[in-house]
Amino acid sequence: MNEDNDTPKRPGNLRDEAAEWFAIMRGPDADARREEFEAWLARGALHRTAYNKIAETFSIGKGLKEDAPDDADSAAPSPTSQKPGKLKMAGLALGLVGAAAALYLGVVSPGKLKKDGPEIANSSTTGGTSSQLQSKLGEIREVQLPDGSHVTLDTDSLVLTKFDRDLRDVRLVRGRARFNVEKDNRPFVVAAGNGTITALGTSFDVGLARDERVTVQLFEGSVDVRVRRDLSAAETPVRLAPGQQLIFRAEKAAAPIQVTNAPVTDRRWPEGVREYDGVRLGDVLGEANRYATGPILVAAADVSDRKVSGTYRIRDVERLAENLADMLRLALIRGNNQLLLVKTCPSPRKENCTPPS
Known part of the structure; x- marks a missing residue:
């Protein structure tokens, strides 16, 4: 059997498909789309690798906390609901992403970076809400979040959110977004690549490029940016002032993080x-x-x-x-x-x- 013989021709398309499936299988349509999802996984090793990498990126590092919630695995796609003929390849794929199964419970709590990996925010938290926000190709979309903050999605962007009584967590899966954050006692934390941006009542952009480069630009207020280079704890946060930007890679980076002046040409x-x-x-x-x-x-x-x-x-x-x-x-x-x-x-x-x- 020749696997991945229909790999998308457009660079980055497979990564986008994986990101969309990751979001779908966390949402209310997971059961209805399960068979289609496992068929997509079974198309080949490249598909399983792309999906696994999205899960890795979403966890802000490759290590998961050993004492993750006991019901973590229950949210991952279950092979027992599949027809026997479709189990072989899908089972292998699910094995590859099994270490990231707890991610299905909800958005990672980006503020809780630990040496052995991030803690996972449980989606069953009382009063918590999770959502998937997506813009189409060519679309710029503004959405009001549960706390009154606003996020504007650039073309072909995907954002996952989780809000509860203690936290306001957001994950930029792809594309670019502008955040206009309302002040609140709960921290507002945006995760992108292997970094997190903690807003302090502010307006800022976060972009995740296809080459895994993350760009943070601040317009008002202040933000603290933490970058995690490997499985060790995140570094001391870098605080940005209005008019500054910070760029880092979502992979390991040897070069030191540098703060520069943000260009004014794309603020609109x-x-x-x-x-x-x-x-x-x-x-x-x-x-x-x-x-x-x-x-x-x-x-x-x-x-x-x-x-x-x-x-x-x-x-x-x-x-x-x-x-x-x-x-x-x-x-x-x-x-x-x-x-x-x-x-x-x-x-x-x-x-x-x-x-x-």
Whole structure:
């Protein structure tokens, strides 16, 4: 049997699928989707590895507390509910993620980092609520949380939350989110990669890139950032002031954590607006294509290296392509669910090509 012969072609797609299944199997649709989930796992080793890595990331480190709640395993998908013919591969996959089974109980309590792993917040806490918040491709979505705080999800982002009488815990699984936090006696803690951000009545962004890079940018108030490099205890927190940012990797990092000034050019992304000052066209298109079902492409490297300045509505991809073509005096070719920026229209010129202005 050839496994993973239909692995997604788009880089990062398998990771996104794993993250979505992780969230689904923690939610109310777990039983209804169990057979579909186990079939997805059984497609091959790459699928099981991707799922296991999401579980690892979610636990903020690879070690789980030995005295996790006794009912931890009960929340993991159970192979006994499967038909016998589907047990073999799914059982192997579940074995791989068995060490992370307690994660299904709820969001990790990011403030409780211990040397042998994080404690797990039990979802059965009295008065506790857990939820999954997700934005679609091209969508920017704002949601009010149970405490009155607001989270804005950038395109194709996923956030898990758990609120109870003692804690306000959030996990950024993928994408980017802005948090406007209401003051409360309970700590508000956002986990991303192998770090946590504790808010002190504040406004800040957290982004988790496909290369596992975590970016924290602070706009108001203050936050404490803790980064866990390995299975040891998290380091002393780094406190950010407004206008500062901190970047770290969700894997082990040898380089020291550095605080720098946050760029002001992308603060309006919740409005779908982006400001550029001498940025490569290729980098602008890379960001715009995160919102697009049909990408904007360039025909040559020297075109991609042209500099872009100005303020643009990044989500309106066709209008953006038209504005860029006009500003850089490029031709724009429409077709095949994509937009192509070129120096001139090919000869003979067709109707789908708008020449440089």
